[in-house]
Amino acid sequence: MNPTQTPARCRLVLIAPQGAKPQALVDALAGGDVASLILPSWGMDDDAFQRHAEAVVPGAQAAGVAAMIAGEARIAMRARADGVHVEAGGGNGRRALEEAIEKHQGKLMVGAGGATSRDEALELGEARPDYLFFGRFGYDNKPEPHPRNLKLAAWWAEMVQIPCIVLGGSDIASAAEVARTGADFVALSEAVFGDGVEPAGAVARANAILDADAPRLEG
Numbered sequence: 001m002n003p004t005q006t007p008a009r010c011r012l013v014l015i016a017p018q019g020a021k022p023q024a025l026v027d028a029l030a031g032g033d034v035a036s037l038i039l040p041s042w043g044m045d046d047d048a049f050q051r052h053a054e055a056v057v058p059g060a061q062a063a064g065v066a067a068m069i070a071g072e073a074r075i076a077m078r079a080r081a082d083g084v085h086v087e088a089g090g091g092n093g094r095r096a097l098e099e100a101i102e103k104h105q106g107k108l109m110v111g112a113g114g115a116t117s118r119d120e121a122l123e124l125g126e127a128r129p130d131y132l133f134f135g136r137f138g139y140d141n142k143p144e145p146h147p148r149n150l151k152l153a154a155w156w157a158e159m160v161q162i163p164c165i166v167l168g169g170s171d172i173a174s175a176a177e178v179a180r181t182g183a184d185f186v187a188l189s190e191a192v193f194g195d196g197v198e199p200a201g202a203v204a205r206a207n208a209i210l211d212a213d214a215p216r217l218e219g
Contacts, residue, residue: 089114
């Protein structure tokens with residue numbers, strides 16, 4: 001997280017889009033407060049994904065941003081990232097999450113995604129991940145956040161202490177919709193890295209929106 005003043009309100013998380021260049025990702029962080037940057041593999045093989053992570057992680061960390069690697073704890077360790085994001089919805093997802101937490105506790109942050117209902121969210125929450133993510137990478141192709149994710153976030157924020165991250169929409173203004181649920185973090189990708197968007201400027205605009213509209217989070 002940024003070493004400067006941490007805002008006591010919903011903060012920004014960036015999700016690296018498919019095909020993003022490492023330097024472009026790092027350059028976006030100059031726009032203002034960003035809590036973390038999540039790197040999905042987007043179909044890269046292990047070697048390519050590791051090279052990609054190794055090119056991004058140092059720059060993110062130098063900016064005070066936590067670098068999270070989606071799905072590959074080994075690559076997270078090799079790249080010296082801050083954590084791993086586990087898609088844990090359905091099937092044996094909870095077990096995979098529990099194993100990741102047990103194995104990497106104290107070494108990596110472990111976040112969880114994949115819950116699409118209250119029951120699934122509570123089940124994953126019982127494993128005590130560092131955060132729960134509502135949304136799916138790459139599914140921010142509409143201006144507004146998905147209504148289901150907003151409803152889950154509002155319920156979760158009221159009932160559970162584990163932080164939640166909620167995927168926003170392709171419109172930068174969607175950050176305010178997420179913040180009003182009480183969510184700890186809003187995740188943006190298309191709104192920051194989409195065609196014709198200047199990423200650092202978009203990060204600055206997102207922070208201005210959150211400064212103006214996000215409720216204060218206590219604790």
